[in-house]
Amino acid sequence: DAKTTQPTSMDCAEGRAANLPCNHSTISGNEYVYWYRQIHSQGPQYIIHGLKNNETNEMASLIITEDRKSSTLILPHATLRDTAVYYCIVRVAYGGSNYKLTFGKGTLLTVNP
Amino acid sequence: DVKVTQSSRYLVKRTGEKVFLECVQDMDHENMFWYRQDPGLGLRLIYFSYDVKMKEKGDIPEGYSVSREKKERFSLILESASTNQTSMYLCASSPNRGETQYFGPGTRLLVL
Numbered sequence: 001d002a003k004t005t006q007p008t009s010m011d012c013a014e015g016r017a018a019n020l021p022c023n024h025s026t027i028s029g030n031e032y033v034y035w036y037r038q039i040h041s042q043g044p045q046y047i048i049h050g051l052k053n054n055e056t057n058e059m060a061s062l063i064i065t066e067d068r069k070s071s072t073l074i075l076p077h078a079t080l081r082d083t084a085v086y087y088c089i090v091r092v093a094y095g096g097s098n099y100k101l102t103f104g105k106g107t108l109l110t111v112n113p
Numbered sequence: 114d115v116k117v118t119q120s121s122r123y124l125v126k127r128t129g130e131k132v133f134l135e136c137v138q139d140m141d142h143e144n145m146f147w148y149r150q151d152p153g154l155g156l157r158l159i160y161f162s163y164d165v166k167m168k169e170k171g172d173i174p175e176g177y178s179v180s181r182e183k184k185e186r187f188s189l190i191l192e193s194a195s196t197n198q199t200s201m202y203l204c205a206s207s208p209n210r211g212e213t214q215y216f217g218p219g220t221r222l223l224v225l
Contacts, residue, residue, distance in 0.1 A: 043216035103156040
């Protein structure tokens with residue numbers, strides 16, 4: 001399984017951009033990078049995913065390096081409600097056409113007023 | 114919006130009881146999953162189902178079984194609850210294999 005490495009915690013000021021890094025140096029060519037977040041005592045919430053190209057949606061942007069060994073999730077204008085644990089996940093295939101998400105420990109992002 | 118609901122947010126059961134955790138999704142998704150989440154261990158896949166009446170074991174199926182009689186409903190069953198099954202249980206669904214999984218709010222189960 002491709003493993004991901006994230007900082008344990010980060011702080012960000014409200015209204016500023018939050019840039020969350022992730023290393024996935026053993027990722028394979030057809031494996032997607034997914035980002036989820038989990039607010040305390042709730043289920044994980046899907047944010048964004050990508051393969052090679054940068055992606056943007058209403059929640060965030062995902063920047064993947066050309067060698068695909070790392071990525072950065074960008075929350076352009078962080079709010080207090082963005083305080084959560086953010087998980088960077090490499091989706092791996094197994095058993096034919098099955099896939100699984102392996103959640104690591106993630107990054108606790110704290111947005112400060 | 115995808116809606117995944119779980120029958121209870123909090124549940125307290127006694128050792129040896131049979132426990133049913135229910136999950137319902139309203140988006141006609143093919144695939145459904147059950148995970149448990151424990152501090153320091155992250156989310157671990159218990160079982161998943163890619164069609165009605167189909168099921169496959171995940172990484173930690175021991176002590177659990179599942180049922181999928183209807184497409185929208187996926188049940189996790191603890192045949193004889195034990196204290197080491199105290200955990201947060203999360204259900205998820207996805208439209209097709211490999212596509213984005215959407216999670217429910219979770220059920221925090223305490224087994225005494």
